[in-house]
Amino acid sequence: MVSSKSNVILFDSHCHLTDRAYSLNLKEVINRAKDTGVKYLLTAGLNRSDSKNSLKLCHEFDSIYCSIGVHPHDADKFSESELTEFKILSKDNRVKAIGETGLDFFRNYSKPENQERAFRAQIDLAKELNLPMVIHIRDAYPQTMKILKENGYFKGVLHCYSGDEAFAQEAIKLGFYISISGSITYDGNKLKSVIKQMPLDRLMIETDAPYLAPVPNRGKRNEPAFVRYTLQTIAQILNKDFSSLAQITTDNAKRCFGIQD
Numbered sequence: 001m002v003s004s005k006s007n008v009i010l011f012d013s014h015c016h017l018t019d020r021a022y023s024l025n026l027k028e029v030i031n032r033a034k035d036t037g038v039k040y041l042l043t044a045g046l047n048r049s050d051s052k053n054s055l056k057l058c059h060e061f062d063s064i065y066c067s068i069g070v071h072p073h074d075a076d077k078f079s080e081s082e083l084t085e086f087k088i089l090s091k092d093n094r095v096k097a098i099g100e101t102g103l104d105f106f107r108n109y110s111k112p113e114n115q116e117r118a119f120r121a122q123i124d125l126a127k128e129l130n131l132p133m134v135i136h137i138r139d140a141y142p143q144t145m146k147i148l149k150e151n152g153y154f155k156g157v158l159h160c161y162s163g164d165e166a167f168a169q170e171a172i173k174l175g176f177y178i179s180i181s182g183s184i185t186y187d188g189n190k191l192k193s194v195i196k197q198m199p200l201d202r203l204m205i206e207t208d209a210p211y212l213a214p215v216p217n218r219g220k221r222n223e224p225a226f227v228r229y230t231l232q233t234i235a236q237i238l239n240k241d242f243s244s245l246a247q248i249t250t251d252n253a254k255r256c257f258g259i260q261d
């Protein structure tokens with residue numbers, strides 16, 4: 001077990017702290033994260049209003065940074081006018097990325113053509129602002145790669161990675177980071193071979209809270225304090241020491257998002 005008093009510093013590179021799952025006790029959730037060494041959190045915006053709420057949280061808690069954008073599930077509601085608003089929000093230095101954006105052809109909650117349109121617009125926006133992107137991909141790996149290459153901008157992180165080794169290698173060569181969620185703690189996960197092949201300087205960790213709670217909390221509400229279980233599992237798989245991986249993944253996320261302090 002990892003002592004909560006150890007001086008490791010962790011970065012939960014992707015969570016959704018605006019989720020109503022935390023509406024009653026966000027302060028406790030953030031304090032528990034702090035107590036387990038999570039010094040940095042990036043809360044990812046899902047649409048226009050959620051992005052604004054995410055930024056609001058950054059000013060309530062020192063440890064929180066955010067990304068702003070439109071999730072593929074919300075792409076049907078995306079309009080070009082949002083880009084102007086995102087540009088204004090991005091002037092706030094707690095905004096560290098554009099997203100989460102990407103393609104989700106598993107759920108298809110928004111039409112594929114709308115997802116593509118919103119994704120391309122957000123790549124252009126990230127490029128214009130020189131910000132990294134937070135990219136969500138589900139059942140859309142070749143389509144995502146095609147769009148990224150057509151737009152020629154390769155800065156950011158593939159969050160909650162669930163693809164294969166070959167795709168990860170290609171994305172890393174282009175310049176992307178890969179973020180691993182609690183799903184690595186579920187038995188028989190194919191991600192194990194992906195992380196064994198990865199250069200450590202591209203590895204990030206996340207909870208995607210309130211979803212995907214890692215073992216031993218699988219099935220419960222997830223929260224940033226649980227990110228250490230994901231790192232423990234990665235440390236076992238890679239046969240590395242927990243605190244050095246904590247340092248590496250935190251440095252990687254800070255570099256990816258341009259956080260200096």
Ligand code: NI
Pocket residue numbers: 014015016044100208
């Ligand atoms: Ni997410």
